[in-house]
Amino acid sequence: MNFVCCIKQVPDTAEVKIDPETNTLMRSGVESISNPYDLVALETALILRDKYGGWVTALSMGPPQAEQVLKEAISLGADAAVLLSDRAFAGADTLATSYTLYKAIRNLDLDRPVDIVLCGKQAIDGDTAQVGPGIATRLGFTQFTSVVEIRELNTYDRHITVKRRVEGGFEIVRGPLPTVITVDLGLARPRRASLPGLILSLRAVIDRWDADAVGAEVPKIGLKGSPTWVRRIFSPPLKEGGPVFDGRKDPVPAVERFLDTIVADEELISELFKNPGV
Amino acid sequence: MREEFEVAIVGAGPAGISAALALAEKGIKVIVFERGEFPGAKNVSGGVLYGHDLAESVPDFIRRECPVERNIVESRVWYLSLDGGFNVSFRDRAFEEGLSFNAFTVGRARFDRWFAGIAEEKGALVVCGTTVTDLLRDGGGRVTGVRTDRSDGDVTARVVLIADGVNSALAAKTGFRAEPEPNDVALAVKEIIELPEEVINERFNVEAGHGVTIEILGEITQGMDGVAVIYTNKNSLSLCIGANLFDLMSNTVRPYEMLEEFKAHPMVAPLIKSGRPREYMAHWLAEGGYDTIPHIYGDGYLIAGESGMLFNALHREGSNMAMASGRLAALTIAGALARGDTGSESLAGYAAALQASYVMKDLKKYRRFNRFLLNHKELFSTLPRLGASAAREMLTVDGISKKEKQTSIRRRIQGAIPLARLARLLWAGARSIG
Amino acid sequence: MPQNSKGIDVAAIIPDRCIGCQICAGECPVGAIEMSGGVAHIDPEVCIGCGKCFEVCPVEAVSFEPKRPQETPQRIPGVPEDRFSEYRGVAVFIEVTHGQAAPVSWELAGKARELSRRLGTVAIALIAGHELKDVATEALEYGCDEVHVIDDALLGSYLSRLYGKAVTDLTNTVKPEILLMGATALGRDLASVVATNVETGLTADCTGLDIDEEKRLLLMTRPAFGGNIMATIFCENHRPQMSTVRPGVFRPGERKAGRTGAVHHYPFAPPVGEMPEILEFVRDNTGETGLDIGRFPALVVVGKGACDPESMPMIQELADLIGGVVACSRPVVEAGLMPYERQVGQTGKTVAPKLYFAIGVSGAVQHLVGMQGSRRIVAINSDPHAPIFGISDTGLIGDYRDVVPLVIKGLREAVSKR
Structure with a gap:
C-alpha cells in the first residue's frame, strides 16, 4: 500500500487573541504548527502502513519554513517527505492548492502507484474543508470525507470500508481504491515521536519541488490560478x-x-x- | 539501535548552549536535550545578559542579530520604605559608546532560540520537547548516557553535562546535588508589562534602544530577605520580586500579593501606569551561593549553570555565570575526550578552571552575603522605615530647625535599633561582600 | 510603488505604523518578511507582490497597491466585452434528504431572491436527488423563479462523485453567475467537488453575502483564524461565484403559496467507474455525538460555575421552555462535565442562535468570538465585572440558583399571557 498524507503548516490559532481594547489581532509570538487534523491523517496512514505494509509520503505546500511540518512527519515515522515550494505557488486559494497537490500526487503515482491519500478534514486557520475533495475530484479517486473510523482495508480486492460523519449520524461506506480520505479528529490519536525518529528528522534533508518539478501549468497555480481574492479583512465587530x-x-x-x-x-x-x- | 554521542547536554539554556557551541566548534558530536517545545520556551520573561560573556561564545553577536531588547546605559539602586525610598543611579556615556552592550536586556524565549540556532549551525543537535528523566550508568556508577521520556529514548554519551537549571530534577534525582534547602533558594515572581516603546523611553529618560535596570531592596519584601528588579525591554518592562523561600514559608506570604503591592508602590506605579500585564510566571533562583555549590563533576558527568547553584545573588548574575561555566565545562570535556579518559579525575580540571575564573572568585567573595541578608532582617523592615522617616523629616519645611530634627532622628534610630547592633550590621555587611 | 530588480511591484512596511505583530510574516508565502528592530521588513527581492501582507495587516502598515493578475481583462478579438454574458441568475442548491429540503436551503432561497433582484436577474433552484416529492414547488414558493431538477434513482443517497456529476452538469447547463449551497456536511463536500469540476472559486462557510452591483460581484464574508478575524472575499474572473453559507445565518425566504415558475427536468448521465456503496446509516440516538448545537434557535449556555448536577434539571427546564438546548463554555468541557459537541467558542462551535442565554459564563474572548453573531444575548452572572456583560443585550447580576427559577417562572407567565 502506498500512502500519501497532505499536511499544512498553520498558525496556532488557539494562541490568536483579540485585544479587547483596540479590537485588533494579537499574534505576536504565535507559533506555527502542523494542522492537528493532518496529524490525525498521518497517524492513520502510519497505523495502516504498519498493519498492511507499504510506504508513507508526507506532502506539504508552503514557504521554505513549512519544512518543519514535514520534519515532524519524518520524526513520527513517515518514510519520505516532499515540500512543494516555489514563489509561483504563493497566494494560492483552495482551487490552486488542490491543483498543485494533485499534480504532485500524480508525480508520486507515476513513481509508485498511490493507493490512499489522507488529508485532515480541514485546516484550523481556514476551516474550508475544500482541498481534500478538490484533490479527490481531480485525481478521480473515490472520496470519503469526515471519516471517523477505518472499518476494513482489503488489499486483495482493493476496497476500503469507512465510517464517516454525516448530518444526523454516521454512514458506513465501502468503496474501491484508490481513494482520498479526509479524517476527523476522533479517528486516531497522534503518537509522540520516538527519540531516534526525532533525531532522524533533525538531520533529514527534505525534498523540495518547484513548479517545474511538479509539472504544474503556470496559469493554474499560485495567485494566477486562484479565482478568489480577499477584498478586506477586519475584526468581528463586538x-x-x-x-x-x-x-x-x-x-x-x-x-x-x-x-x-x-x-x-x-x-x-x-x-x-x-x-x-x- | 541506541545512538552514541560524545557529549549529551541536558538543557538548552545559556549554560547548555554555550557548552554545545564550544564543543561543536571543535567538531565534537554533541546532542542537547530541551524539555520545552523550543529553547527558551520555559523561560518566557526577560533578563539581563552581559556582552563580555556572550562574545566569548559568539564574538560577532550584534552582527548576527542577537535579539537584544535594550542596551543598558544606566543602573539604579533603590532602597524603599513602604511609602517612598532612596534612589542611587549611575549613568555613563561609555555605556552608550565604547562599552555599548556591556549589559543588555533580552527576551529569553527569543534569545535562547537564537543562541541554540547558532550552536546548531556549528553542528550541535538540539532535540526539543524531550525531557531527560534519568542518567544511564554502568556497574561502577559511571555515567554513560541519558534516558529521555520518548520511546527508544536512551542515548549513550561519553560525557553528560547537566545544565537544566536551578530546579534541576535530574541533579537532585541522581543524587549529584542535594535538594536545595529553602534557605538557599529564592522564589521570584515576574510580570511582563507592555508599554509603548516611546513611553518607556520617556519614563526612564533614555534614547531609543537604551535601557535601565533598577535593583531594589527594602520594605517591599515585607521584612523578608529578598530583592526586586525592574528591567526595561523594548516595549515592555520586566518586574520581578523574590524572597527567600524559607522566609516566604514562615511568613506565609503569597508571592503574587507581594508583586501586587510592589506594583502599587509610589515609585513603581508611575512607571507601569496604563501598561498591560502580558505574562506572569514564578521562577526559582539559586541563592545559597558558594557554600551550596555541589560537587560539580564526577565519573562521566559535569554540572554547569544554576544546576550547580552558580548564581550571584547580589548582582543577579545567573546567565553570564551559566555561560562561563558552560564554556569551561566544554573545554574540560574536549581535553578529556582527547585524552580518551572521561573519568572523574580527567574531568577535575573543570572545578579548577571554575575556581580560577571570575565565577568562583565572585561567588567566594559574596559567600557570606546570603547569610548576612538572612540574619539581618532589619534591612528589610526597620532600616528602610527609619531612613525614609529621617529623610522625610529633614525635607519637611515646618519651622523646626535642622539641628532639632537631627537630634530627634538620632533618638528615634537609637530607640529602634541599638547603635552597637547597627555598627555590627554595617561591619558584617561590608565583610560579606568584601 | 517600489519595484524590485525583477520588475515586480513589491509591498513595503511603513515602519511608523508597524506594531511588530508578525501576522504578515506568518502569512507571507515566500518568507520575504523578517522582523528587525521590532518591526517587519520586507525583502523586495524575495517579495512576489502577492499582497497577502497588505490584506492581513491589522494596522494598515503595509503599502501595496493591490493589483489583479490580469488587471485589464485581456480582450480577445471576437469575444464580447462582457466575458460572462452567458451566465445569469443566482442559483441555490436545494439539499434534499428523504424528500425533505434542509432548512438552510430555504434560507438561501430567500437570500438568492434578494440578491437576484439587486442584480436584476432571476433566482434559480438546482435540485438533485431522488423521490423529490414537492420540493420543486416548494422552491418556487420560497422565492425561486425557476427550478432545474435531476431526479434519478442513483441519487437516492449522497455520494460525492454522483452528486458532484449531477450538480456539475446542472451548473454547466444553467450557467448561473452565482451558486450558493448550505455549509452542511453534504453541502461543503459537494461544493468543493463542483467548484473543482467547473474550475471556479469557492468561499466556504460564509456568514455574510453582499453584492457589488457595478461589477456584479458577490462579496462573501467569512470568519478565519478560528473566528478571530473576518475576511471579505470575491471572485472576479470566474463564474459561477460559489459560496457555502452556514445554517442559521439568514432567515428563511418568505413562503408564498401559489408562486409559479418554470421547472426543467434533465436526465442523469452518471459518471463511469465503480461507485462506493453505503452499507449502513447509523442514526445518532444518543443525542450527543453529532449533536449540532448550531441548529437550535436558542441556547442556554452554562459556565463552569453554573454546571453542578443539582442545577441541571433547572437549566434543562429553561432550555426546553425557550425551545433550545443546553450548551457550555470551554472549562465545562475541560472539566469533563459536558461533551465537546456542546462547547461554544473559538475551539468549540461557532453559533448564532436567535437567543443566547448565558448562565455563569464569564465571557473570555475565545468564547465571545464563537457567539457574538447571536441575535439576542442575555447573561446571568454573579460577578458584576464579568466580560459577558460587555456584550450582552441584557444582564442580570445574581446567583443563578436564586434567579434562574424566578426567570423560568416569569417567562412562563409572560408567555401564557400572550
Whole structure:
C-alpha cells in the first residue's frame, strides 16, 4: 500500500487573541504548527502502513519554513517527505492548492502507484474543508470525507470500508481504491515521536519541488490560478453591552426588569415559542 | 539501535548552549536535550545578559542579530520604605559608546532560540520537547548516557553535562546535588508589562534602544530577605520580586500579593501606569551561593549553570555565570575526550578552571552575603522605615530647625535599633561582600 | 510603488505604523518578511507582490497597491466585452434528504431572491436527488423563479462523485453567475467537488453575502483564524461565484403559496467507474455525538460555575421552555462535565442562535468570538465585572440558583399571557 498524507503548516490559532481594547489581532509570538487534523491523517496512514505494509509520503505546500511540518512527519515515522515550494505557488486559494497537490500526487503515482491519500478534514486557520475533495475530484479517486473510523482495508480486492460523519449520524461506506480520505479528529490519536525518529528528522534533508518539478501549468497555480481574492479583512465587530440589573440583594424586581427587556422583543418571543426546537 | 554521542547536554539554556557551541566548534558530536517545545520556551520573561560573556561564545553577536531588547546605559539602586525610598543611579556615556552592550536586556524565549540556532549551525543537535528523566550508568556508577521520556529514548554519551537549571530534577534525582534547602533558594515572581516603546523611553529618560535596570531592596519584601528588579525591554518592562523561600514559608506570604503591592508602590506605579500585564510566571533562583555549590563533576558527568547553584545573588548574575561555566565545562570535556579518559579525575580540571575564573572568585567573595541578608532582617523592615522617616523629616519645611530634627532622628534610630547592633550590621555587611 | 530588480511591484512596511505583530510574516508565502528592530521588513527581492501582507495587516502598515493578475481583462478579438454574458441568475442548491429540503436551503432561497433582484436577474433552484416529492414547488414558493431538477434513482443517497456529476452538469447547463449551497456536511463536500469540476472559486462557510452591483460581484464574508478575524472575499474572473453559507445565518425566504415558475427536468448521465456503496446509516440516538448545537434557535449556555448536577434539571427546564438546548463554555468541557459537541467558542462551535442565554459564563474572548453573531444575548452572572456583560443585550447580576427559577417562572407567565 502506498500512502500519501497532505499536511499544512498553520498558525496556532488557539494562541490568536483579540485585544479587547483596540479590537485588533494579537499574534505576536504565535507559533506555527502542523494542522492537528493532518496529524490525525498521518497517524492513520502510519497505523495502516504498519498493519498492511507499504510506504508513507508526507506532502506539504508552503514557504521554505513549512519544512518543519514535514520534519515532524519524518520524526513520527513517515518514510519520505516532499515540500512543494516555489514563489509561483504563493497566494494560492483552495482551487490552486488542490491543483498543485494533485499534480504532485500524480508525480508520486507515476513513481509508485498511490493507493490512499489522507488529508485532515480541514485546516484550523481556514476551516474550508475544500482541498481534500478538490484533490479527490481531480485525481478521480473515490472520496470519503469526515471519516471517523477505518472499518476494513482489503488489499486483495482493493476496497476500503469507512465510517464517516454525516448530518444526523454516521454512514458506513465501502468503496474501491484508490481513494482520498479526509479524517476527523476522533479517528486516531497522534503518537509522540520516538527519540531516534526525532533525531532522524533533525538531520533529514527534505525534498523540495518547484513548479517545474511538479509539472504544474503556470496559469493554474499560485495567485494566477486562484479565482478568489480577499477584498478586506477586519475584526468581528463586538456589540455594546446593554443594561445590567443587580439582583444580588433583591432578586425579584431585578428579574422582572431583566425579563421585561427580553419579552419586549416581540419578534424573538414569537419565533421561539411558535417553533420550539428543531 | 541506541545512538552514541560524545557529549549529551541536558538543557538548552545559556549554560547548555554555550557548552554545545564550544564543543561543536571543535567538531565534537554533541546532542542537547530541551524539555520545552523550543529553547527558551520555559523561560518566557526577560533578563539581563552581559556582552563580555556572550562574545566569548559568539564574538560577532550584534552582527548576527542577537535579539537584544535594550542596551543598558544606566543602573539604579533603590532602597524603599513602604511609602517612598532612596534612589542611587549611575549613568555613563561609555555605556552608550565604547562599552555599548556591556549589559543588555533580552527576551529569553527569543534569545535562547537564537543562541541554540547558532550552536546548531556549528553542528550541535538540539532535540526539543524531550525531557531527560534519568542518567544511564554502568556497574561502577559511571555515567554513560541519558534516558529521555520518548520511546527508544536512551542515548549513550561519553560525557553528560547537566545544565537544566536551578530546579534541576535530574541533579537532585541522581543524587549529584542535594535538594536545595529553602534557605538557599529564592522564589521570584515576574510580570511582563507592555508599554509603548516611546513611553518607556520617556519614563526612564533614555534614547531609543537604551535601557535601565533598577535593583531594589527594602520594605517591599515585607521584612523578608529578598530583592526586586525592574528591567526595561523594548516595549515592555520586566518586574520581578523574590524572597527567600524559607522566609516566604514562615511568613506565609503569597508571592503574587507581594508583586501586587510592589506594583502599587509610589515609585513603581508611575512607571507601569496604563501598561498591560502580558505574562506572569514564578521562577526559582539559586541563592545559597558558594557554600551550596555541589560537587560539580564526577565519573562521566559535569554540572554547569544554576544546576550547580552558580548564581550571584547580589548582582543577579545567573546567565553570564551559566555561560562561563558552560564554556569551561566544554573545554574540560574536549581535553578529556582527547585524552580518551572521561573519568572523574580527567574531568577535575573543570572545578579548577571554575575556581580560577571570575565565577568562583565572585561567588567566594559574596559567600557570606546570603547569610548576612538572612540574619539581618532589619534591612528589610526597620532600616528602610527609619531612613525614609529621617529623610522625610529633614525635607519637611515646618519651622523646626535642622539641628532639632537631627537630634530627634538620632533618638528615634537609637530607640529602634541599638547603635552597637547597627555598627555590627554595617561591619558584617561590608565583610560579606568584601 | 517600489519595484524590485525583477520588475515586480513589491509591498513595503511603513515602519511608523508597524506594531511588530508578525501576522504578515506568518502569512507571507515566500518568507520575504523578517522582523528587525521590532518591526517587519520586507525583502523586495524575495517579495512576489502577492499582497497577502497588505490584506492581513491589522494596522494598515503595509503599502501595496493591490493589483489583479490580469488587471485589464485581456480582450480577445471576437469575444464580447462582457466575458460572462452567458451566465445569469443566482442559483441555490436545494439539499434534499428523504424528500425533505434542509432548512438552510430555504434560507438561501430567500437570500438568492434578494440578491437576484439587486442584480436584476432571476433566482434559480438546482435540485438533485431522488423521490423529490414537492420540493420543486416548494422552491418556487420560497422565492425561486425557476427550478432545474435531476431526479434519478442513483441519487437516492449522497455520494460525492454522483452528486458532484449531477450538480456539475446542472451548473454547466444553467450557467448561473452565482451558486450558493448550505455549509452542511453534504453541502461543503459537494461544493468543493463542483467548484473543482467547473474550475471556479469557492468561499466556504460564509456568514455574510453582499453584492457589488457595478461589477456584479458577490462579496462573501467569512470568519478565519478560528473566528478571530473576518475576511471579505470575491471572485472576479470566474463564474459561477460559489459560496457555502452556514445554517442559521439568514432567515428563511418568505413562503408564498401559489408562486409559479418554470421547472426543467434533465436526465442523469452518471459518471463511469465503480461507485462506493453505503452499507449502513447509523442514526445518532444518543443525542450527543453529532449533536449540532448550531441548529437550535436558542441556547442556554452554562459556565463552569453554573454546571453542578443539582442545577441541571433547572437549566434543562429553561432550555426546553425557550425551545433550545443546553450548551457550555470551554472549562465545562475541560472539566469533563459536558461533551465537546456542546462547547461554544473559538475551539468549540461557532453559533448564532436567535437567543443566547448565558448562565455563569464569564465571557473570555475565545468564547465571545464563537457567539457574538447571536441575535439576542442575555447573561446571568454573579460577578458584576464579568466580560459577558460587555456584550450582552441584557444582564442580570445574581446567583443563578436564586434567579434562574424566578426567570423560568416569569417567562412562563409572560408567555401564557400572550
